[in-house]
Amino acid sequence: MDKITIGIIDDHKIVRQGLKELLEKMETYKVTHEFESGVAFLEALPLENTPDLFILDYSMPNMNGIEVLKKLEASNSDYKVLLLTQHFDEQIIDDAYHYGARGFLHKNCTAQDLKSAIDNIVKIGYTNVTEILKRIRNYEHQPEKNSEQSIVLSKRELEFLTLVCDEREFTYDQMAEILCLSVKSIESYRTALFDRFSIKSKVGLVLFSFKHKLTAPFL
Known part of the structure; x- marks a missing residue:
């Protein structure tokens, strides 16, 4: 091994x-x-x-x-x-x-x-x-509007977040290939989530998914 x-x-x-x-x-x-x-x-x-x-x-x-x-x-x-x-x-x-x-x-x-x-x-x-x-x-002191009931993601944002949380830990280049998108598009989804939910890192995205039970393995 x-x-x-x-x-x-x-x-x-x-x-x-x-x-x-x-x-x-x-x-x-x-x-x-x-x-x-x-x-x-x-x-x-x-x-x-x-x-x-x-x-x-x-x-x-x-x-x-x-x-x-x-x-x-x-x-x-x-x-x-x-x-x-x-x-x-x-x-x-x-x-x-x-x-x-x-x-x-x-x-x-x-x-x-x-x-x-x-x-x-x-x-x-x-x-x-x-x-x-x-x-x-x-740390982040999320405002009330970010409660579980108000988390709304587009289909592409959810697909992106699912790949971020995948245990195979895809790079952004690999995510772009899987979703048949440009790396620039992947980065735009990341930036949108960062800005909308006050997230600062890829780990933060995973924890955001965990907190709100948005993707596997946190469902």
């Missing part, structure tokens, strides 16, 4: 080495990329042989983990990111999920916690769905 590939973004070499040794001892993971800063990571994009998941440190000089997530969101990337930090700050966690992190772990977590988070993110797209949904709801 192919190993799950992982990239590590952390400014401390000893932390990167420790994580790499820990993960590779579990035998199901292989660390393929290491970056000493968020800046170095962003400058290296796009990557060849992109890892299945990135473990991103929050506390780094010049650009912290949240700022890295914002940059990734602005570029419409689909990278899966697990934020790892020693700061258990509610605002940091809220911001991490708001800007597309697939999960959050405190650096005091156990090896089993780390393994569970990685496996959940790779298999279903994110970990701790209930917690993420709660925080997204609190």
Whole structure:
């Protein structure tokens, strides 16, 4: 069975080495990329042989983990990111999920916690769905008009959202091919949903679907 590939973004070499040794001892993971800063990571994009998941440190000089997530969101990337930090700050966690992190772990977590988070993110797209949904709801403060009774999507918007939520995690180019549309049209549906429902990321679209039970597997 192919190993799950992982990239590590952390400014401390000893932390990167420790994580790499820990993960590779579990035998199901292989660390393929290491970056000493968020800046170095962003400058290296796009990557060849992109890892299945990135473990991103929050506390780094010049650009912290949240700022890295914002940059990734602005570029419409689909990278899966697990934020790892020693700061258990509610605002940091809220911001991490708001800007597309697939999960959050405190650096005091156990090896089993780390393994569970990685496996959940790779298999279903994110970990701790209930917690993420709660925080997204609190963060966005949706107006009453966005209640379940008033969610109305066009046929194409629903088709687009269904593909976004598909466990195969299609890219926008693949969605365009499946729906026989241009990538520009796909991006217009994304932008329309972002604007209408105050959504900020692809993860936000999935959670929006979960919240309102609009598509599989949330029906």
